[in-house]
Amino acid sequence: MKVEPGTKRFLIGAIVFLALVYAMTRAVSNEYVFFALYVVLQFIVLATAWNILGGYAGYVNFGSGAFFAVGAYTGVALFKWVDAPVLVQVVAGATMSGLLGLAVGALSLRLRGIFFSIATVAIAIILETVVVNTPYLGGAKGLPILRPGAPPLFHSYLEFVFFLMAVIAVVAVFCARYVETSWIGRGLRAIRDNEGAAECSGVPTLKLKLFAATLSGALMGAAGAPFALYLSFIEPTSVFNLNYAVSALAMPIIGGMSHWIGPVIGAVLLGTVQQLVTVTISSELNVLVVGVLLVVFVVAAPDGILGLVAKLRRRRPPVRQEAPA
Amino acid sequence: MDLQLLFEATVSGVMLGCFYAAVSLGLSIAFGLLDVPHIAHPAFLVLGAFGAYLLGGYGLDPLVAGLLLMPVFFVFGLAVYQFYYATFERRGTDTGLRGLAFFFGVAFIVEIGLILAFGVDQRMVEAPYIGHSLELGEMRVPYRMLVAFGMALVLMGLLTAFLSRTFTGRAIKAVAQDEGALRLMGVDPVRVKRFAFGLATAVAAIAGALLIIVGPVDPGLGRIYIGRTFCVVVLAGLGSIPGTVVAGLILGVAESLVLTTAGAAWAPAVAFGILLAVLAVRPAGLFGR
Amino acid sequence: MSDALLRVDGVSKHFGGFTALSQVSVQIRRGERFGLIGPNGSGKTTLINCVSGAFFNDGGAIVFEGRDISRLPAYQRTRLGIARSFQIPRPFSSMSVLENLIVPLEYVVHRGSLHTADTRGEAMEILRGMGLADKALTQSNQLSQVELRKLELARAMAARPRLLISDEAMAGLSGAEVDEVLDILFKLNESGITIIMIEHIMHAVMRFSQRVMCLDAGRIICEGTPAETVANADVQRAYLGH
Numbered sequence: 001m002k003v004e005p006g007t008k009r010f011l012i013g014a015i016v017f018l019a020l021v022y023a024m025t026r027a028v029s030n031e032y033v034f035f036a037l038y039v040v041l042q043f044i045v046l047a048t049a050w051n052i053l054g055g056y057a058g059y060v061n062f063g064s065g066a067f068f069a070v071g072a073y074t075g076v077a078l079f080k081w082v083d084a085p086v087l088v089q090v091v092a093g094a095t096m097s098g099l100l101g102l103a104v105g106a107l108s109l110r111l112r113g114i115f116f117s118i119a120t121v122a123i124a125i126i127l128e129t130v131v132v133n134t135p136y137l138g139g140a141k142g143l144p145i146l147r148p149g150a151p152p153l154f155h156s157y158l159e160f161v162f163f164l165m166a167v168i169a170v171v172a173v174f175c176a177r178y179v180e181t182s183w184i185g186r187g188l189r190a191i192r193d194n195e196g197a198a199e200c201s202g203v204p205t206l207k208l209k210l211f212a213a214t215l216s217g218a219l220m221g222a223a224g225a226p227f228a229l230y231l232s233f234i235e236p237t238s239v240f241n242l243n244y245a246v247s248a249l250a251m252p253i254i255g256g257m258s259h260w261i262g263p264v265i266g267a268v269l270l271g272t273v274q275q276l277v278t279v280t281i282s283s284e285l286n287v288l289v290v291g292v293l294l295v296v297f298v299v300a301a302p303d304g305i306l307g308l309v310a311k312l313r314r315r316r317p318p319v320r321q322e323a324p325a
Numbered sequence: 326m327d328l329q330l331l332f333e334a335t336v337s338g339v340m341l342g343c344f345y346a347a348v349s350l351g352l353s354i355a356f357g358l359l360d361v362p363h364i365a366h367p368a369f370l371v372l373g374a375f376g377a378y379l380l381g382g383y384g385l386d387p388l389v390a391g392l393l394l395m396p397v398f399f400v401f402g403l404a405v406y407q408f409y410y411a412t413f414e415r416r417g418t419d420t421g422l423r424g425l426a427f428f429f430g431v432a433f434i435v436e437i438g439l440i441l442a443f444g445v446d447q448r449m450v451e452a453p454y455i456g457h458s459l460e461l462g463e464m465r466v467p468y469r470m471l472v473a474f475g476m477a478l479v480l481m482g483l484l485t486a487f488l489s490r491t492f493t494g495r496a497i498k499a500v501a502q503d504e505g506a507l508r509l510m511g512v513d514p515v516r517v518k519r520f521a522f523g524l525a526t527a528v529a530a531i532a533g534a535l536l537i538i539v540g541p542v543d544p545g546l547g548r549i550y551i552g553r554t555f556c557v558v559v560l561a562g563l564g565s566i567p568g569t570v571v572a573g574l575i576l577g578v579a580e581s582l583v584l585t586t587a588g589a590a591w592a593p594a595v596a597f598g599i600l601l602a603v604l605a606v607r608p609a610g611l612f613g614r
Numbered sequence: 615m616s617d618a619l620l621r622v623d624g625v626s627k628h629f630g631g632f633t634a635l636s637q638v639s640v641q642i643r644r645g646e647r648f649g650l651i652g653p654n655g656s657g658k659t660t661l662i663n664c665v666s667g668a669f670f671n672d673g674g675a676i677v678f679e680g681r682d683i684s685r686l687p688a689y690q691r692t693r694l695g696i697a698r699s700f701q702i703p704r705p706f707s708s709m710s711v712l713e714n715l716i717v718p719l720e721y722v723v724h725r726g727s728l729h730t731a732d733t734r735g736e737a738m739e740i741l742r743g744m745g746l747a748d749k750a751l752t753q754s755n756q757l758s759q760v761e762l763r764k765l766e767l768a769r770a771m772a773a774r775p776r777l778l779i780s781d782e783a784m785a786g787l788s789g790a791e792v793d794e795v796l797d798i799l800f801k802l803n804e805s806g807i808t809i810i811m812i813e814h815i816m817h818a819v820m821r822f823s824q825r826v827m828c829l830d831a832g833r834i835i836c837e838g839t840p841a842e843t844v845a846n847a848d849v850q851r852a853y854l855g856h
Contacts, residue, residue, distance in 0.1 A: 060425050062364075107605050113421045114362045115604055117429075118555050122597035125552060129594045183720045183728060190706050190717045192422075197704035200666060202692040202722035202773055242548075246433055253426060258708070288437040295430035298423050299412050 010177060014170045021166040025159040034162045038230055040271035041165040042223050045172045046244060047251035047263035049219035052176055053212045054249065055257025056185055058192030059113055063120030064248035066127045067097045067217045069239035071224025073137050076234050079145065080136070086164065086226055093225030094218040101217020102210060109209045128240040142235025145228045161226050172219045176260040179215070188212060220248075243287050247274075250294040256306025265305055333464055334585040335578055340466075340474040342577020344539055346569045347477035348532040348550065349557035350484055351525035356555075357563040358501040359518050359525075361409065362425045365432035367550035369526055372435055373398065373533020374542040375443060381450040388452075388476065391534025395527040402526025405431075406519045432547060439544035447541035455538065473535045480531065485566055497521045501564055552596035560603050562613030571611060575599075619644040619777055619808050620665065620696075624674035627660055627832075634660040636832040637674070642777070642810065647803050649823030649840070650812045653852055656829040658812045659701060662779050666698045667691045678777070693722050697775035699766035701782045701812075705754035711765055712737050712750040718773040737772060744768045744798060760791045767798060778802065779810045784818055792818055820844065828852065 003011075028034070046064060053059050061067075071093030078084035078092055100123070108119035132140045147157040154160040179185050187208050190198035199205045228234040247270065255266025270290060277286040301308055348370055355363040373394055380390035413424045449455075454468035488494035496517045499507050504514045536542055556576055561568030580595045603610060620642040627635040635657045642648050652658050664671040667688030676684045683691055697718075706714050715737035724731035741747045744764045749757065754765060763783050770778055780799060784792045796818055803809050813819045819826060820840040828836040828843055830852040836843050843849055 054422070058422050060422055060429075062429060107601060111604060111608050114356075114364075114425060115559075115608070117362075117364070117425055118551065119601060119604065121548065121551050122601055125549065126594045126597050129590060133590055186709075186713070186717060187721060189708060193706040193708050194704040196668065197700065197706065197769075198717070199688040200668070200692055200698055200700075201718040201769060202689050203717065204687075204689050204721075206687075242433070242436075246429075249426060249429070284437055284440055288434065288441065291430050291433040291437060295427060295434065298426045298430060302423055 006181075010174070014174065018163075018166060018170060021163055025154060025163055029155075031156075031158060034158055035230075036275050038162050038165055039275065040268060041162070041169045042227075043247060043251060043267040043271040044169045044264055045165070045223035046220055046248040047255070047267040048169075048172045048176045048260065049216045049223070050248040051252040051257055051260075051263045052179060052219070053209075053216040055252050055262070056180060056188040056192065057209055057212045059109065059209065059213070060117045060249065061120045061216070062117050062245055062249070063122075063124035064220055065240045065242065065244040066120070066124035067100060067220035068224035068227075068244050069127065069131070069236075070097045070100055071221030072227040072234060072239045073131060074221065075225035076137060076143060076145065076228045079228070080143075086161065086229060089229075090164070090168065090222050090225040094222040097221020097224070098214045098218030100221075101213040101215075104217075105210045105213035109213060110206060124240060124245065128236055131236050131240075138234060140236060142233060143228075144233050145231075147229055147232055158230065161230050164226055165223075165230075168222050172222070173260055173264065175215060175219065176263075179212075180260055184208065184211070243290070246287065246290055246294065247271075250290050250297075252304070253302075254293055254297045254304055256304030258303065259306055262304055262306050269305075329463065330585060331582075334581045336464070336466065337470065338578030338581030339574060340470045340577070341539075341581055342574035343477040343481075343570070344470075344473045344535060344573075345553055345557055345576050346573025347473075347480050347535060348529075349554040349561075349569055349573065350481065350566070351529040351532065352554045352558050353561065353564075353566055353569050354497070354521055354525040354528070357558050357561075357565070358497060359521055360501075361406070361522065362421075362428055363525075364425065364551060365428040365435065366525075366529060367547040367554055368432035368435040369398070369529040370533045370536055370550060370554075371439065371542060371544060371547045373530040374537040374546075375439055375448065375533075375544075376530065377534040377537050378443075378448045378450055378542070386452050387450045387534045387538050388472075388531075391531040394530040394534070398530035399523045399527035402523035402529075403519055405526070406522035410515060410519070436544050436547055443544065445543060445545070447543045448537070449541045450537050452538065469538050473539045476531075476535055480528065481566075481570060484528065488566060493517070493520060497524075549593045549596075552593065552600060556596040556600040556603070559600055559608070560610050562610030565610070565612035568610065568612035617643050618677075619646075619679060621677040622661070622665065622674070623677060625661070625664055625671045625676065626673035627657075627664055627669060627671050634832050635664070635671070638829070638832070638834055639674070640827055640834070640837065642808060644776075644808055645803070645806060646808050647822055647824045648808075648810045649819040649826040650810060650829070651814070651816075651819055651826060651843070651849075652829035652835075655831075656852070657832040658829055659781060660832075661829070662698060662781055662810070662812065665691075666696055666779060689721070692718070692773050692775070693725075695774075695776035696779070697770035697773040697777070698779040699763075699770045699781055699783055701785070703762035703766045705757070705762060705765055705769075707753070707755040709754055710751050711741065711746060711754050711757070711768075714754050714765060714769050715740055715772040718769060722773040740768050740772055743801070744771075745794070760787055760794070763787065763795060764798070767795070771802065775807065777808045777810070779812075781812045782814065783811075784813060784815050796822060816844075 050061055050064055053061060074093040074096045075089035078089050104119050104123055108116040131137055150156045151160050187203045190201065190203050191205050191208060195205055227239065251266030251270050252263040254270060256262030274286050277289055297304060352363060352366040355361045355366060376394045377387040377390040381387060454472050458465040458467045488498055496507065496512055500514050500517045507514050557569055557572045560572035560575065576596055576599060579599060580592050583595050584592045618641040622638055622640045625635055625638045638661060650658050663669045665676055667686060671684055675682050678694060678696060706717065716733045719733040719736055720728060724733060738747065738750060741750055746761065746764055746768060749761060757765060767783060784795050792815060799809055799822060811819060811822055823840055826840050826843040827834060828849045835848040835852060836846040
């Protein structure tokens with residue numbers, strides 16, 4: 001199978017990244033570092049996943065928390081029911097959230113963009129109500145989850161889950177990159193630029209939108225699945241947290257929506273800022289900062305950091321023509 | 326189900342429904358007529374409610390507080406629309422996503438701002454009509470619901486009259502249908518839209534006062550009201566102000582029945598459920614233009 | 615009958631209480647140059663939208679190459695061979711001119727064979743034919759009006775249609791620009807493409823069309839040669855009396 005040079009470089013970079021992450025798990029013993037970086041990795045997945053539907057196709061998901069939570073609770077349910085290993089939880093979580101994306105999409109992607117967005121808010125609130133009223137999943141009080149012992153090659157289960165999240169992040173970015181540089185990405189961009197014209201140019205707009213919604217949902221579910229094991233606890237307010245909804249949206253907008261590296265930049269920057277603010281000031285203020293940055297960028301720098309960088313180089317924002325790095 | 330219970334649920338549903346219609350009026354104007362993706366409308370409602378709470382601390386009746394807040398909110402609405410128009414609509418590029426994200430950000434900032442200022446707990450106001458009920462035979466109807474119901478009817482009546490009888494009101498309805506024709510008549514559509522949005526925000530102020538009369542308010546209520554207000558506006562059909570009443574009644578009764586049968590936890594989900602059903606089956610709503 | 619590429623059979627379209635089209639029937643022959651005229655609001659664009667699939671007609675049928683396409687979504691009709699340009703140009707504004715054409719090439723022409731297709735080469739060839747080759751790498755939201763109109767036609771052409779619908783491609787253009795676009799359309803027709811042209815610029819429609827149809831208030835009021843249509847009293851009344 002012919003592999004393009006850009007893809008080869010990406011895969012090499014991914015392997016190097018994962019090797020570094022693994023090396024970190026062996027070298028660093030401070031658990032807090034893993035806690036904090038896990039959150040950043042999680043945001044990379046969420047932001048990347050959001051951007052597949054939001055940045056590439058132009059449909060704004062306000063309920064990312066719901067997709068994340070479905071992944072988390074699917075993991076919890078399987079863990080409680082059959083003691084499923086975490087990899088199974090991730091696949092199952094991705095499947096369930098993918099199906100949710102498909103369902104919400106089938107319901108609302110035929111309509112104008114704002115109705116899809118409202119449908120995502122609806123699904124977030126409805127699902128949170130369902131979970132709160134389901135004792136098997138812990139209801140409002142939540143469930144403690146007992147982490148298994150450390151698997152081979154790792155000091156602790158937490159480090160293993162941390163490495164797993166790094167792998168999921170690589171997979172997510174790989175998917176986003178593939179979609180972006182392929183004919184699928186071009187079709188999505190045509191939909192975003194002018195859906196009517198795209199349809200008349202032979203683009204099966206509904207099918208592509210459903211595909212993007214399903215993939216986006218699935219990746220968010222994958223991000224959520226290991227969450228209970230990471231936290232040793234699960235309860236509705238931490239997974240259905242509005243912060244996920246806002247961050248998943250703010251990070252790609254701030255980083256830049258036109259290229260897969262934008263959400264990664266946004267996630268790393270914003271994720272780090274959030275960790276610092278939460279620890280030093282307060283967690284409400286942290287979330288407020290995200291909201292304010294979102295509005296500032298939407299108004300003043302709609303192409304995000306990538307756009308600002310391109311402008312600084314005195315070029316217009318990149319015009320996509322063929323597969324880049 | 327017990328017939329008496331059913332009757333009581335329907336009566337409260339009707340009063341609740343008119344209240345829902347009233348709180349959705351601002352959105353009906355902003356989104357239904359002006360096509361602004363105003364997902365922050367419920368946040369403005371909650372802002373109004375907390376404004377009434379704040380003024381209540383000085384001994385002001387919530388309705389009076391709401392009236393006092395109206396001019397403030399009107400000016401605020403003018404400013405918001407002017408900013409929205411200048412930043413997004415005029416440039417016409419990629420407006421869908423950016424405008425939507427903007428209002429989402431605004432709603433979010435309002436919610437967090439309220440949490441920082443007031444905390445996450447519920448707040449209530451006091452008034453002579455809050456806490457007592459009217460006894461009609463075996464039924465007890467809370468006075469606060471009657472007040473909200475009455476005020477809602479007054480509000481809707483005034484707004485409908487304004488839109489059909491005054492020049493500005495008719496201009497607002499016209500700008501939704503044919504901007505070009507309005508321009509040819511020498512009227513600046515942007516000024517009309519800005520006024521309309523200011524009006525919608527002012528209505529949100531008094532509706533917010535009704536909100537805190539009907540029940541306690543916390544900063545997170547905005548998100549639940551996204552469901553209720555958009556449900557009413559979409560079910561009514563975009564652009565139909567009278568339809569808002571019918572849609573509100575449907576929602577109010579449905580929620581009331583669910584509340585009586587399944588409990589309070591499921592009531593907020595009713596609006597979202599109806600909304601999703603309407604979008605799936607008949608997105609134009611009942612009286613859509 | 616067998617020569618009819620497109621058959622519009624008693625098509626009606628309503629928007630709420632408003633009837634935009636009422637029992638419109640017409641047959642377009644293969645290779646024909648067909649003009650569609652009528653005052654504003656007469657239903658021309660609605661008819662085109664029903665043919666291309668932007669709307670679904672309420673009554674009657676749209677038959678293309680013997681097949682009833684009335685319920686097919688627009689993208690499938692494009693894949694069957696119907697392409698259209700839009701009255702107000704709708705470029706894919708984040709893409710270059712070249713990439714605008716690659717979209718239909720990938721989604722219509724080369725659906726099964728993307729690995730072997732030279733979409734860039736084909737797109738460049740179409741642009742050369744339209745006189746847009748030097749703008750190939752320009753972002754499409756940087757183009758002038760006439761360039762945008764040409765891009766609309768070029769993108770429709772990239773779908774390799776058998777039927778091309780040009781919706782007021784010349785509105786607002788100067789005399790020389792109108793001639794440019796008209797020449798392109800003549801050339802396309804010579805290569806075998808059936809063309810339906812909606813226009814308000816009368817001399818262009820009359821020069822171009824072999825047959826002309828006039829709509830008014832959703833109904834056909836005249837159909838015939840350009841000379842016949844211009845002389846028709848109803849047509850004159852429709853344009854002047856409104």
